[in-house]
Amino acid sequence: MNDRPELFRGNRIFLACIYWAFVLYVFVPLILMVLMGFKDSRFIGFPIRSWTLEWYTGVFADTEVLSTFGYSIAIAVLSTLISILVGTWIAVLLEGRKFAGRGLTFGLTLLPALVPGIISAIAFRIYARWLGIEPGMGAIVWAHAVHNVPFVVLVVMARLSTLPKSQIEAARDLGADPLITFLRITLPYLVPAILGASIFCLLLSFDDFVRSFFLGGYEPTLPVMIFAMLRSGMSPEINAIATVALVLTAAIGLWAERFTRRMNKER
Amino acid sequence: MTYDASTRRDGQSAGSTAADRTFWGRLSAWGPYHALMRLTTASPRRQFLILAAFPILWVLTQHLGPMLQMLRVSLTDAYPVAPGVEQSFTLDNYARFFGDSIFWMPFFRTLTFAGVFTFCTLIITYPVAYFLARHVSRKNQMLFLLLLLIPFWVGEIVRTYAIMILLGNTGAVNLALKTLGLIDRPIPFMYTSFSMGVGIVYLTALYMLLPLYSALEKLPQSMNEAAADLGAGAWTRFRRVSLPLTIEGISSGCTLVFLISTGFYATPVLLGGPSTTVFAETIAGFFHVAGDEWPTGAAFATIMFLAALIITTVFQRLMKMLRKGESA
Numbered sequence: 001m002n003d004r005p006e007l008f009r010g011n012r013i014f015l016a017c018i019y020w021a022f023v024l025y026v027f028v029p030l031i032l033m034v035l036m037g038f039k040d041s042r043f044i045g046f047p048i049r050s051w052t053l054e055w056y057t058g059v060f061a062d063t064e065v066l067s068t069f070g071y072s073i074a075i076a077v078l079s080t081l082i083s084i085l086v087g088t089w090i091a092v093l094l095e096g097r098k099f100a101g102r103g104l105t106f107g108l109t110l111l112p113a114l115v116p117g118i119i120s121a122i123a124f125r126i127y128a129r130w131l132g133i134e135p136g137m138g139a140i141v142w143a144h145a146v147h148n149v150p151f152v153v154l155v156v157m158a159r160l161s162t163l164p165k166s167q168i169e170a171a172r173d174l175g176a177d178p179l180i181t182f183l184r185i186t187l188p189y190l191v192p193a194i195l196g197a198s199i200f201c202l203l204l205s206f207d208d209f210v211r212s213f214f215l216g217g218y219e220p221t222l223p224v225m226i227f228a229m230l231r232s233g234m235s236p237e238i239n240a241i242a243t244v245a246l247v248l249t250a251a252i253g254l255w256a257e258r259f260t261r262r263m264n265k266e267r
Numbered sequence: 268m269t270y271d272a273s274t275r276r277d278g279q280s281a282g283s284t285a286a287d288r289t290f291w292g293r294l295s296a297w298g299p300y301h302a303l304m305r306l307t308t309a310s311p312r313r314q315f316l317i318l319a320a321f322p323i324l325w326v327l328t329q330h331l332g333p334m335l336q337m338l339r340v341s342l343t344d345a346y347p348v349a350p351g352v353e354q355s356f357t358l359d360n361y362a363r364f365f366g367d368s369i370f371w372m373p374f375f376r377t378l379t380f381a382g383v384f385t386f387c388t389l390i391i392t393y394p395v396a397y398f399l400a401r402h403v404s405r406k407n408q409m410l411f412l413l414l415l416l417i418p419f420w421v422g423e424i425v426r427t428y429a430i431m432i433l434l435g436n437t438g439a440v441n442l443a444l445k446t447l448g449l450i451d452r453p454i455p456f457m458y459t460s461f462s463m464g465v466g467i468v469y470l471t472a473l474y475m476l477l478p479l480y481s482a483l484e485k486l487p488q489s490m491n492e493a494a495a496d497l498g499a500g501a502w503t504r505f506r507r508v509s510l511p512l513t514i515e516g517i518s519s520g521c522t523l524v525f526l527i528s529t530g531f532y533a534t535p536v537l538l539g540g541p542s543t544t545v546f547a548e549t550i551a552g553f554f555h556v557a558g559d560e561w562p563t564g565a566a567f568a569t570i571m572f573l574a575a576l577i578i579t580t581v582f583q584r585l586m587k588m589l590r591k592g593e594s595a
Contacts, residue, residue, distance in 0.1 A: 045437025116530025207422030
């Protein structure tokens, strides 16, 4: 923030315009897509003259759509549990510890996050086949879990670095062993980071297309189903499904944002 | 971070205290648990090995393993191997890439597109990040940032679809232009490199915005004020103060966006056309058909990964040199 705003007023107005134009750029497409889901015509396009809820009622009467939602959520939850467990463990190993090969381990930890989507999907597909994992739920859960581990590690390490060493030492001096110290001191301290990372993993998994597409069996996840529908043309049902997915992800994201901010204030 | 088992014993011999009646007290006094702890924490070295074994095993088998397996398959003549057939190693899959323009054209197109789209993302998000970091009060910064975060929680496919609706022949943009009387017939935005660019910038903008924002936020305001007092105009201040001091943010943002852009598959399929086939589509083609094309697909994915890695490494080196040059 400027201490002397008069110095930069011209810039400020110019930059504010760019900011709000950018806000429009990121919001308008989504708003239009939502509106189109209420249009009383099978034809996707403007203008919209009359409105209907028909597409929503149709979609929610469709058990296949509902089971796809359930399938995607189940994959997200399972893969998140694995990512959190593994990611926290790796973070505890890496944070504040010096050992031979630490840099290499850290680099390898971040690898799945840096490999471009299609390549990561292909590599997982080949590896799954080598391990004998059939395409399907197990394969998707595994790929999502591995892909999301780096994000958990980064978030948990950041939190861990702020843990006062004195607390650990005090617990040790009172005779607690390393495991109990971890469970009673370190873990409770990490809770906000773990919750934040969980939400992030849930969203990453729920939104992921490329890994689910290449590792999936006959049952599609939500993004894969929308993709398949889109390949046979736009339809208002897609708008209804996409809108529900949008509301779900945005609501979870917003809630998590508020939650982590409250947690940080309490710290 | 070492634990001495003798401390633990002394603690226990202190007799029945309030701690012993809690769950944790009882757990640590429980024979088998106590024995296990003494075994696992006998020496700092053993304690470290027990902590480190699983993470190291995980990153080697789960993070590195798939990449190495992909590399191995790319060097074989058939995968999976039919029973009774000897698998042999070959470089034919790599040779195939250079043999046909149908393969290397999409490859170079992908790298060009990724470069151009990364640059566009940088140009678009830099002023936004600048505004957020320098012109919004601390209190409101989180709110303004949050406003931009919301659309980015929405998935890749949903946002790609939103762009399809925006840019279609009967889409909002064409309708607006028609209403304004600027065009008679709709402009065919869709299935071109333009629609693909709009989509990819839309998907990657946040990965550029956040590194830029954190770099700009650290920049001391006094520098800009000093420059202004010395008579530097807005453009000079940007070029001589803000830009050199945020090179690190630009470098990491561009690297991230470039890597992500090269990896998109669904977005080019949905927003692009026959003239904009990207390498991800070429690679995917080998995996849609069963079996024997996999080694070629693996080789192509390896080529792509190496190219992306080399480009981003060279780019980061250049940016580092640039930064050193500026500060010298």
